[in-house]
Each structure stands twice: as C-alpha cells, then as structure tokens.
Amino acid sequence: MRADQKRVAAAAEALEILHGHAMAQVFPRIAGEMHMRDMSFSQLIAIMHIFMNGPQTISEIARSVDLTHNAASRMVDRLVGAGLLSRKEDPQDRRQKKVELTDRGRAFPPALRQNTIDAYRQLLAQTDPALIDRLQSVIDDITPKLPPIPEPFYHGS
Numbered sequence: 001m002r003a004d005q006k007r008v009a010a011a012a013e014a015l016e017i018l019h020g021h022a023m024a025q026v027f028p029r030i031a032g033e034m035h036m037r038d039m040s041f042s043q044l045i046a047i048m049h050i051f052m053n054g055p056q057t058i059s060e061i062a063r064s065v066d067l068t069h070n071a072a073s074r075m076v077d078r079l080v081g082a083g084l085l086s087r088k089e090d091p092q093d094r095r096q097k098k099v100e101l102t103d104r105g106r107a108f109p110p111a112l113r114q115n116t117i118d119a120y121r122q123l124l125a126q127t128d129p130a131l132i133d134r135l136q137s138v139i140d141d142i143t144p145k146l147p148p149i150p151e152p153f154y155h156g157s
Contacts, residue, residue, distance in 0.1 A: 018123070021123055025119035025122065029115045042067060046065050050105075051106065051109040055099060057098060086100055
C-alpha cells in the first residue's frame with residue numbers, strides 16, 4: 001500500500017526540519033574543515049567524486065565539477081600540493097595520468113560523514129528512549145524500500 005501524497009508531503013517536511021537542525025551543526029563543521037585545508041567547494045566535490053568512483057583522469061574530474069580541463073588541472077595541482085591527491089600513470093594508457101586519493105584524502109570523506117552522525121546523535125540525545133525505539137523501528141521498516149547508497153570505491157576508509 002502506497003502512502004497518499006499529503007501524508008508523504010507532511011512526512012517530508014518533518015524530516016526536512018530534523019535535517020535542517022542537523023545541518024545547522026554540520027555545515028559550520030564542514031566549513032571549518034574546508035577552511036583549515038584552504039579547500040574550495042569544487043575541490044570538496046572532486047575529492048568526494050574520486051572517493052566514490054576511484055582514480056580519475058583530469059578530464060573526468062573536470063566533468064564532475066563542471067570546470068575546464070585547465071582549471072581542473074590547476075585544482076588537482078593544489079590538492080596534490082596539500083597532500084590529498086596523487087597522480088599515477090594509467091597502466092592501460094601510459095600517456096594518461098590517473099588522480100587518486102592519498103591516505104590523507106581518503107580520511108576526509110568519512111570524517112565528514114561522522115560529523116553528520118555526531119549532529120544527529122546530539123539532536124537525539126535528550127529524546128525519550130521509547131521514542132528512539134519507535135524511530136528506529138520506522139527507519140528499519142523504510143530503509144529496505146530506499147534505493148541503495150552507492151558503495152565508495154575506497155572501502156574501509
């Protein structure tokens with residue numbers, strides 16, 4: 001049985017309010033992490049793209065962040081200099097270079113995810129345990145009906 005659209009809209013609005021509270025905590029943390037690394041939003045997107053999809057060429061990175069090839073190349077140079085990315089020769093085409101995350105670069109996306117988990121934990125900390133159990137039950141019922149979250153290329157990070 002499918003939910004009617006009014007109920008879906010009401011539930012979506014309620015979730016957005018909860019999510020808004022969490023993001024009010026998360027965004028300043030992410031901004032601080034980015035500021036500490038002198039990182040732009042395009043650089044963050046590039047790191048996340050490589051984290052999810054594995055080593056990429058400059059052209060692939062340029063497409064993922066909507067930059068020209070030259071601008072993407074300069075951005076990668078800065079991230080290599082920051083120790084977040086490295087360039088390696090593509091074994092299938094030695095003329096091509098693949099850009100991949102360093103250990104330091106691989107640690108960044110899971111740290112961002114942990115910020116989100118911590119924000120929700122803090123929001124729910126004072127909630128009645130019975131209500132938390134009900135929430136968990138609903139989440140357990142809904143989760144199998146959601147599309148799967150893509151597995152990151154860099155497992156165990």
